[in-house]
Amino acid sequence: MEIKKMLFRKELKLVTLLLTSLLIATASAAVYYSLSQKSTVTIAGVDVWFKAGSDNNTGGVVVLLNPQKTVATVTGLKAYPNATQTYENTTMVHNNGGSTYSVRLRHVSMTYNSTQFAYIAFTLTTTAGSRTLNYTSDGSSWTTPSAPTTVVDLDPGEDAPVKIETKARDDAAAYGQATIEIAVDIVQ
């Protein structure tokens, strides 16, 4: 009876230690696995950036670039009632890398104090094709692009112009404004 008791005590102790050992070993392995999954991200140099286009400083259009040339602000664009105004080359997207990149246009945000526009369209043209992001108004509300454009290839060394077309409604009052922020995505 005494031996049985002793055996039971030893077994119980062993099972307890075995269970805690399994728990510690599994938790440690999980922590090690999560450590090995942590990746290092290096800041890479920018290969694609903006350039001011030929429309810069003409007809009141001003293109401002940040020092890294990754943000371009275009001001002084006009829209005329019932007439399409086209700015053929406000900014250019330049590929300075050694390989072809796939790029697309994407709507980010829009603020306005008038809906008296017909449309504002942004067209990126590369040697592989063109993609357009179109903002339209029916006179009472704006319709913004719900999805990015499909991608288009931008070859090494290529300068792809961004064309902007504007048109106001024929009954539009002057001084209405719309500010649009779009992004040029590089899809890898």
Next chain:
Amino acid sequence: MADLAILPEFFSLLSVDIFLLLSLLTCLLEERFPKAVPYIYQIAALIGFGHLLVSREFLAVFGEYMRFWYSFFYLLVALGNIIAINLYLALERKMWALAKAWSGAVTFPLTVISLFFVSNYSYIQSVEFPILILQLGLVVSTVVMGVGISIFLSPDLLNKFRRRKEVNQWK
């Protein structure tokens, strides 16, 4: 190549497993060890787990050099415990058969496995061990080789040593 390399924390993980193994083995041989030993080894393994957690949280702060050395030190502590148990069984408890079995089944394989991973890591990551470790290793090897040759040449030496111990015990 760097992606395939083991992280320095691998040595902590290995040490945790060694401590857990020691805990279970000392529990199985509980008549030969103080009762608290298996639990102490469990706590040592838990410390290793905490060690891994700290490493994960401060991965960016601690450099690879520092991470390697504290993990390696923890591995040395674990290996030291294995050898200490081996010596305890052989010298203190005079259980020669068990000590031999322990050295063949636990001490030798785990030391070889640890050496393999450490040399593999140092080869890939180009870790330079201080010359002191090499010197200590040479001294330990020389002592072990000297004792081994002495026992091999005169087997009575071991019996003499045992007898002297027994006489001292009866005094």
